[in-house]
Amino acid sequence: MRNAERLCLAHFWVAFAAFAGAAVLGVWQMWVRSPLGAQVGSPGHYFMSVTAHGVAMAYVLTTFFIMGFGYFVAVTALDRPLPGKVWAWAGFWLGVIGVVLAVLAIGRGEATVLFTFYPPLTASVWFYLGLVLVVAASWIWCVLMIVAMADWKRENPGQPAPLAMFATVANAVMWLWTTVGVAAELVFQVIPASLGLVQTIDVGLSRTLFSWTLHAIVYFWLLPAYTAFYTLAPRAAGGRLYSDTMGRLTFILFLVYSLPVGMHHLMMDPEHGNGLKFLQTLLTVFVTVPTLLTIFTITASFEIAGRLRGGRGAFGWIRTLPWHRPMVLATGLAFVMLGFGGFGGIVNNGYGMNAMVHNTSWVTAHFHLIFGGSVVIMYFAIAYEIWPRLTGREHLSPAPLRLQLWLWFIGMMVMTVPWHWLGLQGQWRRVANFNYADPIIAGWGPWVIVSLAGGVILLISAMLFVRNLAVLHRSPAPAVARPLYALAVHPPQRVPAALNGFGLWNILVLVLMVAAYGWPILQFVIDPSPGAIVHRTQWP
Amino acid sequence: MTEHRQQPISEPHVLDQPWRLWSSIAIGGILLLGILLGVVIIPVVQGRGAGLDAYTAICRALGILPGSPAQPQPSTQFPATPVSQVVWTADVLQILSNADPRRGYEKVQEVCVSCHGEKGDSVGPDFPHLAGQSGAAIYKQLYDYRTGSRTNPMMTDVAKALDEKAIADVAAYYAAQPKRNLNPRSLGESPPNIVQLVELGDPNRNIPPCAACHRAGAAGPIETPILSEQRTEYLVAQLKAYASGERRNDVYGRMRTIASQLTDAEINGLAAYYRAGFK
Numbered sequence: 001m002r003n004a005e006r007l008c009l010a011h012f013w014v015a016f017a018a019f020a021g022a023a024v025l026g027v028w029q030m031w032v033r034s035p036l037g038a039q040v041g042s043p044g045h046y047f048m049s050v051t052a053h054g055v056a057m058a059y060v061l062t063t064f065f066i067m068g069f070g071y072f073v074a075v076t077a078l079d080r081p082l083p084g085k086v087w088a089w090a091g092f093w094l095g096v097i098g099v100v101l102a103v104l105a106i107g108r109g110e111a112t113v114l115f116t117f118y119p120p121l122t123a124s125v126w127f128y129l130g131l132v133l134v135v136a137a138s139w140i141w142c143v144l145m146i147v148a149m150a151d152w153k154r155e156n157p158g159q160p161a162p163l164a165m166f167a168t169v170a171n172a173v174m175w176l177w178t179t180v181g182v183a184a185e186l187v188f189q190v191i192p193a194s195l196g197l198v199q200t201i202d203v204g205l206s207r208t209l210f211s212w213t214l215h216a217i218v219y220f221w222l223l224p225a226y227t228a229f230y231t232l233a234p235r236a237a238g239g240r241l242y243s244d245t246m247g248r249l250t251f252i253l254f255l256v257y258s259l260p261v262g263m264h265h266l267m268m269d270p271e272h273g274n275g276l277k278f279l280q281t282l283l284t285v286f287v288t289v290p291t292l293l294t295i296f297t298i299t300a301s302f303e304i305a306g307r308l309r310g311g312r313g314a315f316g317w318i319r320t321l322p323w324h325r326p327m328v329l330a331t332g333l334a335f336v337m338l339g340f341g342g343f344g345g346i347v348n349n350g351y352g353m354n355a356m357v358h359n360t361s362w363v364t365a366h367f368h369l370i371f372g373g374s375v376v377i378m379y380f381a382i383a384y385e386i387w388p389r390l391t392g393r394e395h396l397s398p399a400p401l402r403l404q405l406w407l408w409f410i411g412m413m414v415m416t417v418p419w420h421w422l423g424l425q426g427q428w429r430r431v432a433n434f435n436y437a438d439p440i441i442a443g444w445g446p447w448v449i450v451s452l453a454g455g456v457i458l459l460i461s462a463m464l465f466v467r468n469l470a471v472l473h474r475s476p477a478p479a480v481a482r483p484l485y486a487l488a489v490h491p492p493q494r495v496p497a498a499l500n501g502f503g504l505w506n507i508l509v510l511v512l513m514v515a516a517y518g519w520p521i522l523q524f525v526i527d528p529s530p531g532a533i534v535h536r537t538q539w540p
Numbered sequence: 541m542t543e544h545r546q547q548p549i550s551e552p553h554v555l556d557q558p559w560r561l562w563s564s565i566a567i568g569g570i571l572l573l574g575i576l577l578g579v580v581i582i583p584v585v586q587g588r589g590a591g592l593d594a595y596t597a598i599c600r601a602l603g604i605l606p607g608s609p610a611q612p613q614p615s616t617q618f619p620a621t622p623v624s625q626v627v628w629t630a631d632v633l634q635i636l637s638n639a640d641p642r643r644g645y646e647k648v649q650e651v652c653v654s655c656h657g658e659k660g661d662s663v664g665p666d667f668p669h670l671a672g673q674s675g676a677a678i679y680k681q682l683y684d685y686r687t688g689s690r691t692n693p694m695m696t697d698v699a700k701a702l703d704e705k706a707i708a709d710v711a712a713y714y715a716a717q718p719k720r721n722l723n724p725r726s727l728g729e730s731p732p733n734i735v736q737l738v739e740l741g742d743p744n745r746n747i748p749p750c751a752a753c754h755r756a757g758a759a760g761p762i763e764t765p766i767l768s769e770q771r772t773e774y775l776v777a778q779l780k781a782y783a784s785g786e787r788r789n790d791v792y793g794r795m796r797t798i799a800s801q802l803t804d805a806e807i808n809g810l811a812a813y814y815r816a817g818f819k
Binding site: 060199200273498515 | 555556558559560563564567570571573574575577582583597598600602603604608609610628629630633634656681697718740743
């Protein structure tokens with residue numbers, strides 16, 4: 001799979017280059033908002049940096065990592081060559097061109113709209129076109145994933161698709177649904193505004209369309225982590241997957257319930273009735289189900305591994321787990337962060353509590369802990385796990401890998417716990433600086449400095465991560481051949497079609513989306529609200 | 541069903557059908573429950589407390605009618621009267637951007653020059669400087685005089701004689717004039733409590749920082765006037781008019797809320813501060 005390895009590595013290195021740059025920006029942002037750097041830079045610089053940080057972390061790191069990992073899974077789990085390799089490379093370069101366009105627009109100060117756009121703020125059209133190219137690249141990836149699994153199924157009639165591939169295709173199918181919202185927003189509203197074809201923009205509609213994408217996009221980023229939980233972690237722990245069916249159900253539930261729930265990002269928005277907000281809140285509750293299934297299944301899988309390694313008693317198996325292996329350690333740390341972040345998310349989903357934490361640092365803390373913490377630490381673990389396969393070389397010692405993972409965990413907790421606390425005290429987000437001369441705000445200062453310290457630890461960890469991968473390319477130790485994917489305790493012989501494909505679930509997603517988003521979108525067409533005047537961003 | 545069409549349990553469709561059926565029922569059931577609770581049961585029950593009939597409550601829950609089913613809204617039956625007739629629509633912005641300063645200059649020579657000066661440097665303490673003022677701010681004030689949202693013995697008649705296009709032209713002309721340059725040596729230091737009001741406001745009195753909207757040589761949102769280097773006497777008069785409610789064309793009553801909290805000494809201090817060009 002020489003060519004496929006190059007394909008995967010190309011995607012991963014674009015992802016991690018963006019990650020390293022964005023990590024530096026993140027710390028700079030924390031510094032200028034802290035009492036230590038309060039006089040540094042202008043709000044213009046700050047928001048430009050936030051835009052670049054968000055685009056790099058949320059669009060470039062994720063999309064390129066997920067594409068690279070998907071290609072890897074398609075080749076290794078299906079054990080057959082990747083169909084359409086030329087298309088895959090075309091997608092890669094399309095994405096790279098998109099990233100360059102977007103980064104140039106941000107650097108010129110023409111795209112300071114943050115990565116979630118915020119119409120009627122309008123950036124240079126090159127910024128949006130760049131992001132459209134990245135999304136188009138990911139669509140090519142989606143099609144290739146679906147085709148790869150369909151080809152495999154044709155060659156293996158009646159056989160259950162390998163769980164890793166099933167999960168990857170679930171993510172691809174979900175991503176196709178997910179991007180419809182933001183694509184409609186860009187094509188019909190934002191790009192015409194940025195070209196000057198229209199002078200006003202219906203902000204209620206654009207927020208609604210973005211909310212369609214906004215929650216599911218997080219699950220797009222999350223699913224590779226869950227794929228690793230189910231397929232890589234149990235094997236790395238030396239055990240077996242407790243239940244293959246639980247895995248399939250989990251990915252299906254993510255597909256079904258990540259989409260019709262985005263309105264919980266609009267709880268405080270006036271453009272929707274309470275009834276529709278309630279419906280989507282109720283559906284959001286069901287998003288916790290696949291996570292709870294996963295925590296149960298993976299804990300059970302780890303218990304099997306721990307007991308096989310001689311663990312006794314109710315909790316003795318935890319001690320005997322091979323925590324020195326990066327994948328096992330990362331899974332444990334990810335679960336801790338998932339626990340804190342998950343409970344924070346349930347708070348966000350409560351209407352009354354949402355009113356209190358809305359637009360405060362609590363929200364920033366929540367998504368950094370869940371995505372930057374549990375998800376990205378699994379990206380690290382996945383990279384450490386598959387890098388020997390891609391490069392043919394072995395890590396000389398797992399010690400720097402473990403150090404890096406621990407630093408990431410500690411840094412993320414130190415950064416986000418004070419953020420949550422500050423959010424509860426009313427510290428607002430999306431502001432460039434705080435006036436620490438104000439006695440109320442002065443009280444926040446020490447906590448802001450603590451979270452900055454967490455940010456610095458994260459930056460050290462990010463640099464160590466890049467170093468760990470870079471040195472592997474020159475490692476003298478050849479890769480040791482070992483199985484990658486975990487076997488289930490009861491490997492599936494035959495599974496119902498519903499657990500082996502997505503036809504039924506696509507129909508159900510359609511039904512849910514029509515119910516949850518049909519009227520909320522249609523109301524803007526039937527009775528358009530007054531448009532907001534387009535505001536073009538410019539430097540400074 | 542005939543005997544030979546029966547399949548053993550391991551055959552795919554025997555395995556598949558219950559999954560299709562029960563997962564559809566489960567997901568559809570949850571959806572229906574959500575719709576029933578969110579759109580029917582909860583709003584109808586809440587609506588009773590708010591004195592709403594079931595139909596109104598359901599329409600509000602759907603967003604067809606404005607307001608929440610949980611509260612009596614609107615709180616008053618009196619129709620709201622806007623404090624200004626100016627709406628920043630795309631059409632108005634188009635009129636502003638198509639305004640012609642040369643035509644504006646002719647109108648200025650005809651009407652405005654005797655008080656506001658040819659270049660926008662006013663001739664007396666009661667008349668505001670207009671040089672370098674935001675065009676949108678001048679437009680709004682003239683329009684408000686025209687519609688009666690703001691009144692002044694002289695300006696009301698002047699503005700009523702101008703049509704919307706002429707207003708935009710005059711605004712564009714004065715906006716294009718260079719800002720005044722004061723001699724910094726003639727300006728005194730501002731007392732710390734005034735600097736504090738400008739930069740931090742006073743949360744205890746619900747006063748936001750002046751500088752949140754009125755900054756050095758700039759202002760926002762769109763209709764906000766630039767106050768730096770404005771005449772002290774004019775600023776004092778306007779703050780007092782806001783405080784007493786005599787002037788009321790400020791959207792959301794923002795300036796009335798603020799000005800009514802200020803002492804006379806603060807009003808004088810702020811006016812002096814802004815006269816100094818917002819150091």
